[in-house]
Amino acid sequence: MVRIIDRFAFEVQLVAQDAAGTAAAAPAGDGGSGDFLSPFLLPAGLLFLFYFIVIAPERRRKADEAKLMAAIKKNDRVVTIGGIHAIVAAVSADSDIITLRIDENGNTRIKVNRSAISRIVTDKDSSGKENQTDSTKDDG
Known part of the structure; x- marks a missing residue:
């Protein structure tokens, strides 16, 4: 060689x-x-x-x-790595734990690690998915 x-x-x-x-x-x-x-x-x-x-x-x-x-704030829609769609109920800058609200009434809350958040859902993401599901319902 x-x-x-x-x-x-x-x-x-x-x-x-x-x-x-x-x-x-x-x-x-x-x-x-x-x-x-x-x-x-x-x-x-x-x-x-x-x-x-x-x-x-x-x-x-x-x-x-x-x-x-670092950009996660209260009332953000997020998806966890487990696939749970939720809204951020409480977040602290110095803590690693985030409280998520799962149901629409706001009664069910879970605490997850900050690293368990997969992505923040924007209005564009959620409205596009709703439009796709509505159009498939109309076709069927």
């Missing part, structure tokens, strides 16, 4: 020097300047790709989730 990488580095050096109009370089095994860098190019490239494909999007997702958790 090392010989293949050395050979590839040697050929890249040849192409670069031919393009510049200089004489051909010595093989990489003869103590050329590419001996030290060539084994580190592939792992460095893989780490670079791994960062931008895996780590950076995960950081962005966690930051968006933190903004969502």
Whole structure:
């Protein structure tokens, strides 16, 4: 594997020097300047790709989730990770517990962790779903 990488580095050096109009370089095994860098190019490239494909999007997702958790306020319509649709009855900025009102009368309340909230339902989301269910009822 090392010989293949050395050979590839040697050929890249040849192409670069031919393009510049200089004489051909010595093989990489003869103590050329590419001996030290060539084994580190592939792992460095893989780490670079791994960062931008895996780590950076995960950081962005966690930051968006933190903004969502910080933006929860009283009377927001939310959906929990268990699929419960509810309205926020009480929320404290310093507490990790949120009280949700489940029924329309406001008598049934549950306390959940802030991390159990999956999403905040906006008016656009709820009205679009109601319109879809109404149109399917008319067709049937």
